[in-house]
Amino acid sequence: MSLYRSVVWFAKGLREYTKSGYESACKDFVPHDLEVQIPGRVFLVTGGNSGIGKATALEIAKRGGTVHLVCRDQAPAEDARGEIIRESGNQNIFLHIVDLSDPKKIWKFVENFKQEHKLHVLINNAGCMVNKRELTEDGLEKNFAANTLGVYILTTGLIPVLEKEHDPRVQKGLGSCSSVQGLGMRSVSWSIQITVSSGGMLVQKLNTNDLQSERTPFDGTMVYAQNKRQQVVLTERWAQGHPAIHFSSMHPGWADTPGVRQAMPGFHARFGDRLRSEAQGADTMLWLALSSAAAAQPSGRFFQDRKPVSTHLPLATASSSPAEEEKLIEILEQLAQTFK
Numbered sequence: 061m062s063l064y065r066s067v068v069w070f071a072k073g074l075r076e077y078t079k080s081g082y083e084s085a086c087k088d089f090v091p092h093d094l095e096v097q098i099p100g101r102v103f104l105v106t107g108g109n110s111g112i113g114k115a116t117a118l119e120i121a122k123r124g125g126t127v128h129l130v131c132r133d134q135a136p137a138e139d140a141r142g143e144i145i146r147e148s149g150n151q152n153i154f155l156h157i158v159d160l161s162d163p164k165k166i167w168k169f170v171e172n173f174k175q176e177h178k179l180h181v182l183i184n185n186a187g188c189m190v191n192k193r194e195l196t197e198d199g200l201e202k203n204f205a206a207n208t209l210g211v212y213i214l215t216t217g218l219i220p221v222l223e224k225e226h227d228p229r230v231q232k233g234l235g236s237c238s239s240v241q242g243l244g245m246r247s248v249s250w251s252i253q254i255t256v257s258s259g260g261m262l263v264q265k266l267n268t269n270d271l272q273s274e275r276t277p278f279d280g281t282m283v284y285a286q287n288k289r290q291q292v293v294l295t296e297r298w299a300q301g302h303p304a305i306h307f308s309s310m311h312p313g314w315a316d317t318p319g320v321r322q323a324m325p326g327f328h329a330r331f332g333d334r335l336r337s338e339a340q341g342a343d344t345m346l347w348l349a350l351s352s353a354a355a356a357q358p359s360g361r362f363f364q365d366r367k368p369v370s371t372h373l374p375l376a377t378a379s380s381s382p383a384e385e386e387k388l389i390e391i392l393e394q395l396a397q398t399f400k
Contacts, residue, residue: 064375065262065263065373066263068373068374069259069260069262069263069373072259072262072373073259073314076259076313076364076365077259077311077313077314077336078313078314078331078334078335078336079334079335079336079337079340080334081313081365082313082336082340082343082365085364085365085366085367086343086365088366089366090353093347093350093351093352093353093354093366094119094346094347094350094351096123096350096351097123097124098120098123098124098125098350099124099125100124100126101124101125101126101180101181102125102126102128102177102178102179102180102181102225103117103120103125103126103127103128103179103180103181103182103183103349104127104128104130104173104179104181104182104183104218105117105120105127105128105129105130105183105185106130106131106160106183106184106185106186106214107130107131107185107186107187108127108129108130108131108137108140108185109129109131109133109136109137109139109140109141110136110140110317110318110319111315111317111318111319111338111341112185112256112312112315112317112338112341112342112345113183113185113186113256113342114140114144114338115338115339115341115342116183116185116342116345116346116349117129117140117144117153118143118144118147118148119342119346120346120349120350121144121145121147121148121150121152121153122147122148122150123350124150125150125152126152126153126154127144127150127152127153127154128154128155128156128173128177128179129141129144129153129154129155129156130156130158130160130169130186130214131155131156131157131158131186132157132158132159132160132186133157134157137155137157138155141153141154141155156169156173160186160188160206160210160211160214161188161196161200161202161205161206161210162196162197162198162205163198163200163205163209163210163213163395163396163398163399164198164399166210166213166214166217167213167217167396167399167400169214170213170214170217170218171217173218173221174217174218174220174221177221178221178224178225179218179221179222179225180222180225180250180251180252181251181252181253181254181349182214182215182218182222182252182253182254183253183254183256183345183349184211184214184215184253184254184255184256184291185256185345186206186210187206187207187256187258187284187319188202188203188205188206188207188284189203189280189281189284189319189323189324190202190203190280190323191280191281191323192278192280193273193278198399200272201272201273201274201283203273203280203283203284203287204271204272204273204283204287207284207287207288207290207291208271208287208290208291208294208392209392209395209396211255211291211294212294212392212393212396213396213399215253215255215294215298216393216396219253219298219302219305222251222252222253222304222305223251223302223304223305225251250306250355251304251305251306252305252306252307252308252348252349252355253295253298253305253306253307253308254307254308254309254310254345254348254349255291255292255294255295255308255309255310256309256310256312256345257288257291257292257295257309257310257311257362258284258285258288258311258312259311259313259364260281260284260285260288261285261286261288261289261291261292261371262371262372262373262378263282263285263373263378264282264285264286264288264289264378265289265378265379265380266286266289266290266293266378266380266384266385266388267286268384268387268388268391271290271388271391280323281324289378290388291309292309292362292371293380293385293388294388294389294392295307295308295309295360295362296360296385297385297389298360299358299359299360300360303359305359306354306355306359307359307360308348308354308357308359308360308361308362308363309361309362309363310344310345310348310362310363310364311344311362311363311364311369312336312341312342312344312345313336313340313341313364313365314331314334314335314336315335315336315337315338315340315341315342316328316332316335316336316337316338317338317341320335343365343366344363344364344365344366347366348363353366354366
């Protein structure tokens with residue numbers, strides 16, 4: 061990461077990614093965007109047992125949606141499911157235990173899910189930041205396995221399920237609205253995929269030559285940022301190839317979550333009182349999942365505080381060539397098929 065990128069990104073973060081940045085941005089929010097009821101809509105949220113994933117799952121449940129939580133650890137996931145049911149009064153909350161750094165288990169989950177469930181909205185929220193280079197049982201670098209390959213397998217595996225639920229009566233990019241009698245609210249109907257990326261990807265240019273951090277000194281924060289750049293590129297490519305689904309990636313801002321406290325203790329200690337709440341971090345994810353205003357945006361964009369924003373810093377473009385993006389897809393597809 062160049063010194064210029066570092067300075068510009070950090071200044072941007074202090075201005076936009078903090079709690080005060082959210083408070084400034086939310087003055088332009090349209091409150092009724094999230095005044096929806098969604099009975100019958102089916103959502104899958106990875107990492108839905110804590111942090112912004114749990115906050116999003118809870119708000120979806122409160123609006124009547126069916127939620128499938130995909131989590132790694134049984135006990136905290138069961139606790140989260142119970143809490144969501146109690147607080148929302150919604151019994152349609154289902155739990156699947158899947159390690160998203162294990163490609164074989166993801167494939168098995170996908171095949172079972174396709175046979176048993178329908179799906180309208182896929183939210184790739186789970187993330188991994190390991191600060192020392194560690195390998196999975198399959199010999200994959202852990203951050204790459206969970207953040208990039210895992211997201212690739214889960215999304216490509218479930219795209220046919222999302223496409224199956226696409227309503228051709230809905231004009232692409234506009235969605236549909238209908239009043240809910242007695243509530244003055246709206247229902248929504250389209251297929252959606254959302255990936256929770258990070259503003260940290262702004263400091264990274266796509267690098268397909270060392271996807272598993274084998275050739276350079278390991279820096280967990282930069283590896284994570286590279287993974288998040290990869291997610292943004294994948295989102296753009298999926299949007300081009302699957303017009304029946306509305307794809308987006310987003311940055312939640314700097315939020316005070318268990319994941320941040322564990323993976324970045326120094327950062328959390330320094331900025332703790334300036335970090336966003338979990339609900340503030342989840343807001344744009346929820347808006348992308350529920351609002352017709354979000355679907356009016358072109359597919360494939362990167363969002364921050366309910367607005368599409370650039371995927372590059374000013375005067376520090378991190379654009380990648382079509383050939384390099386295609387190379388990323390080819391590598392991931394080859395790896396994914398190896399574990400199928």
